[in-house]
Amino acid sequence: MTARIREFLKQRTDAGPCLVVDLDVVRENYLAFAKALPDTKVFYAVKANPAPEVLALLAALGSSFDAASVAEIEMVLAAGATAERISFGNTIKKERDVARAYALGVRLFAVDCTAEVDKIARAAPGARVFCRILSDCVGAEWPLSRKFGCEPAMAADVLEHAHRLGLEAYGVSFHVGSQQRNPHAWDRALASTAAVFRECGERGLNLSMVNLGGGFPTKYLKNVPTVKTYGSTIFRALRRHFGNRIPETIIEPGRGMVGNAGVIEAEVVLVSKKSENDDVRWIYLDIGKFGGLAETMDESIRYPIRTPRDGDELAPCVLAGPTCDSADVLYEREPYALPISLEIGDKVLIEGTGAYTLKTYHI
Numbered sequence: 001m002t003a004r005i006r007e008f009l010k011q012r013t014d015a016g017p018c019l020v021v022d023l024d025v026v027r028e029n030y031l032a033f034a035k036a037l038p039d040t041k042v043f044y045a046v047k048a049n050p051a052p053e054v055l056a057l058l059a060a061l062g063s064s065f066d067a068a069s070v071a072e073i074e075m076v077l078a079a080g081a082t083a084e085r086i087s088f089g090n091t092i093k094k095e096r097d098v099a100r101a102y103a104l105g106v107r108l109f110a111v112d113c114t115a116e117v118d119k120i121a122r123a124a125p126g127a128r129v130f131c132r133i134l135s136d137c138v139g140a141e142w143p144l145s146r147k148f149g150c151e152p153a154m155a156a157d158v159l160e161h162a163h164r165l166g167l168e169a170y171g172v173s174f175h176v177g178s179q180q181r182n183p184h185a186w187d188r189a190l191a192s193t194a195a196v197f198r199e200c201g202e203r204g205l206n207l208s209m210v211n212l213g214g215g216f217p218t219k220y221l222k223n224v225p226t227v228k229t230y231g232s233t234i235f236r237a238l239r240r241h242f243g244n245r246i247p248e249t250i251i252e253p254g255r256g257m258v259g260n261a262g263v264i265e266a267e268v269v270l271v272s273k274k275s276e277n278d279d280v281r282w283i284y285l286d287i288g289k290f291g292g293l294a295e296t297m298d299e300s301i302r303y304p305i306r307t308p309r310d311g312d313e314l315a316p317c318v319l320a321g322p323t324c325d326s327a328d329v330l331y332e333r334e335p336y337a338l339p340i341s342l343e344i345g346d347k348v349l350i351e352g353t354g355a356y357t358l359k360t361y362h363i
């Protein structure tokens with residue numbers, strides 16, 4: 001937690017949980033990404049935190065943007081970025097949304113099947129498309145391995161179909177999984193990508209771009225490699241698979257851009273047990289899965305939690321949200337150790353929450 005966030009929370013009088021994001025940290029993160037891969041364009045994944053303050057800062061710094069919806073495209077434009085700095089990176093789009101994005105000036109679209117290509121050919125003639133391929137996501141704490149992308153062997157057919165319909169077959173994308181703590185995960189995906197480039201080349205299609213996706217982690221309870229480490233490891237993989245003919249590259253950091261910039265302040269609503277002999281307490285907060293902590297689903301993301309009673313004796317507890325939904329339990333399968341002295345009304349700080357959370361203040 002930064003000194004600026006600490007000072008803001010001291011002066012805060014509002015009731016209820018809130019997320020505070022330090023924009024200075026976001027700025028530092030952007031500059032780190034730009035330095036780690038200097039020949040790669042940064043396309044911030046808007047969905048990670050679409051707050052106008054974050055978008056305006058990144059637009060002013062020169063970032064491009066990966067948008068998943070027309071609403072996100074409009075927010076990016078309102079923040080001061082131009083349409084040529086926007087990619088419509090969702091592979092599942094309504095045709096009318098493709099048409100709206102095209103009307104707003106967007107010319108770069110993601111696809112992963114011929115049916116999606118058909119929509120873009122009709123609604124965004126002449127646009128650039130890149131085909132997303134499946135990646136195994138081994139090593140990621142939040143895998144993204146099945147819903148988006150096609151088998152690499154199918155990608156050349158998708159891109160050739162786009163070419164035949166008058167679109168520009170621009171490149172290939174993949175995603176190695178969110179919160180990917182293994183920098184070498186990109187090597188496997190780039191091997192598949194290079195194979196698609198070769199197949200397309202044999203068909204007379206000269207692809208230009210590799211979208212390296214997101215996956216760059218933020219620190220939660222476990223340490224993660226530095227952005228510099230990711231940059232050097234990814235560059236070596238590019239050289240390994242593309243030799244001296246490295247294509248244009250872009251990255252789509254989201255969590256890695258804003259995750260460590262945010263802290264949620266929440267309140268303990270109740271401390272209880274389910275029986276007199278139960279050694280495990282239940283601690284209920286005024287924020288849960290449905291109020292901003294959706295990534296605790298399946299206990300995938302385990303946030304660092306600070307309390308005013310840190311240093312006291314710890315004991316395991318089940319941590320839950322305040323709603324009447326029985327699914328609103330954050331950590332139960334692997335109980336969370338918190339101070340035994342924690343009481344109703346205590347404020348707790350949930351760190352690393354700048355990405356994929358809600359109710360935001362920006363300083």
